Amino acid sequence: MATESSLRDRFEHGLAAPICLTWELTYACNLACTHCLSSSGRRDPRELSTAEAQALIDEIAAMQIFYVNIGGGEPMIRRDFFELIGYAVSKRVGVKFSTNGTRIDRKAAQRLAGLDYLDVQVSIDGADALTSDRIRGVGSYDAARRAMDNLAAANFGPFKISIVMTRHSVEQLDEFEALAASYGAELRLTRLRPSGRGVDVWQELHPTREQNRQLYQWLVERPNVLTGDSFFHLSALGSPLEGLNLCGAGRVVCLIDPVGDVYACPFVIHDEFLAGNVREAGFGVVWTNSDLFRSLREPGNPGACASCGSFDACRGGCMAAKFFTGLEMSDPDPECVFGHGERALEAKSVLIRPASSSDHSKKVPVRLSLR
């Protein structure tokens, strides 16, 4: 039987199909979070139709992709949302979907509770309205808490509370843990990335090096906290965190956006990482044959990290975090735990951050209307 390290090498060469496929159902959103990875807001008129979405689910089922992470935008805004997730689970494709919770009223919570193979992740970005609403907009925290109350009242079971780690939320880890416990919910923490609108706030909001160190320690002590393999760049601090601990872009993960464009991962909605479109040839052909994905599956060059003793632990970190801060792929992660990334950023006399190639932000400020 293969050893752990050779298994990781195998993953880096790519799999027959993704382990984890993220599908943003719509760019439409009733919030305008400052760190939105997909710069969502306005619906794209080219969005996949219900029939096209169902055909895609058929293909996902045929490829034996066990589950899809559904997001957006706010996926529940799509009128056919329940139709599509019902279709997916009927094909034995599990659904994990991320929502701001604004559409989970009592009735919706009961409907969700009636579906097998379904996980719900409700997003907040602080343990109180003040901290969370600063990022997600006024009223968003209370709306998310109402959704959690409704899920609990409907006996949904252990839903997930999803939080992006910012300089402020990372100070509230114990409060998040208590909140999750009060609902019998699971906690899911993810990394703030400079992707989408996140590029505008990353500099001021990403955790400090000391905060990252504390976060790592907190996670090591709590292997049951979910992270979606977000923090593998922190594994250089000691023993590896739970997960595969590698950049899975185009190898074990990818993203399908609302118009059917396939990107290497959920954090790189940018022309440079566009592999193809499901409308043209189908998803399987893009996954197997795209030049971009094939090149990502070639052995990587450790670049500036080659001489670092921790390269095997962090693998140079996150491709998206480097790209959107203006670093090269051969540079260290901007949040390298040893500060090599910060020094690489400082050392560049010219730093060119890539311009966004996909922006669905609303042009006017969003106000959440409460029902």
Place this chain on the structure above:
Amino acid sequence: MSLTTNTTFDASARWELSPHVSLRDEEFGALAYHHINRRLVFLKSRELVNLVRRLGEFDNAREAVDALVDAHEHDRYLVALSSLAQSELLHGD
């Protein structure tokens, strides 16, 4: 839905792949996903995948291992089956 809750593995009992599990072949072996407890498990050899797929054809796990696995590998594969049973990927009678 009821889940198998056996935590000890009895090789003299009949076992089979849980009906809640999907297996997907990969070059290294297979990926297995349990749709209820959401566990993702890596089966790291083709022989193990074959054993797991055909386990239910035999009256007990030991017979299956005897028939499908090289003698010097028996213990290792019984340990592997035991850990799969603990993850509820296998369903015992």
